[in-house]
Amino acid sequence: MKIKQIIPGLFFLACIASCTNEYIDVTTLPRPDCSGETSIVKEFDENPVKLLVIPDAPSETGEFNEILLFYKYQYPDSLIKKESELINDDFIKGLDIYGNINDFKNWEKFDLPIKKMDYGFEFSNQRYQGKSDAIFYISKERKVFTGNSMKLIKELKYTQEGFYKYIIFRNGLLSEYGLPDDSKIDIDQVRESNFNQSTSKYFNLFADKKFPKDTRIDDSVVTDICKRMKIPYPDYKINAFLHDNANSTRLFTNFFFMTGCDTLEKDFMINTVAMNGIHTNGLDLEMIKHETFHLLWNTSVGSPGDQSFLNEGIQEYYQQLLDSSRIKRNIEVLNRHSDYDIGNLIIRGNGQDFWGGPSENNWPIAYNISGLFVKYLIDNWGLETFKEFYTMHDREKAYKRIYNLTPSEIKNGFYDWIQKYSTP
16 A cells, blocks of 8 residues: 555654765666576585584574574474584585684685674675674575674574675664675665664664655554563664665565565565564554564564464464454454365464465455464463464474474364354
């Protein structure tokens, strides 16, 4: 939906960023090869043997282990070695290197254009010594996720990196894309030229300069989520980008893998948590709340990995707390699709299962079902138990360990609960 006016709930305050820089039309910037024909990831994957290399003693172990567990679950037969376990023959293999650069003891042996230095790294004659600096880099023989902060390294590990030769974060913000032809996209310049920046207790806000000046998001968006969902108030500021058009949103989120590389219509909707921030196309307060919820919940509780069903389900559960009429509407949707087997959603719940099922009004009914299913789990076993379940990637084992039920028993219990809940 195209937003023409600022909506209630968005307010104003003094401009912080310079408003004099010339606005950059992002559709004129270089674009990656969305066909995949020149993908360096494709070349890297052609290595007959690949190793995931990790430090012997990783720092910031919580975030490090979260990605490592997800990697092991996704690639159960993968070869993983600590740095000290590498032998000379390993260095001629495809190495997927993951971890804080200062946790590696013999970084120079990887033969990379990323140079280790005290408290940081150097790349392309630029030094990156900030606590929130990180880099993704790929060549035919090396795929690297490193830097000075596991939070940002984790962010890079989750992104669809295959379109670029490198991606850099500086000071916690997306800074630069490098393309295979050695051209680059200066995201710092686009951000400075196209966005007004303002701050509040919980937000670093970047609002497109085409919007009314100095738009901000009220901090009550954060406090309500934390209070209702019993998660800590953030001790950090949320980077929130309000984009004027979908092409800007796609650029800052690297969403080419979802949309392709052709120019998008301005009001094409891309709303997501990506690249260490929330991103929305337009000034839709409800969508801003939606993405803020995802960021706060997953930062506090942890990531469910490729589990769209639970990721969207907990957000819809929160929406049902705000508006109980959504529960009835969601049950009506479920009943209209009574012949739809939700088994795959319950067991895997990945993006393909979530987006590939039945839809109403071009919207997957998995959204409606997910909110009801999460409500079933929380109403019967509690919110804290659900938090423990949420981050377990192997769902079949998780149901048994957390709820002492098989997926089939959970599904049957869910339908019985729906029947009782909806009966007057």
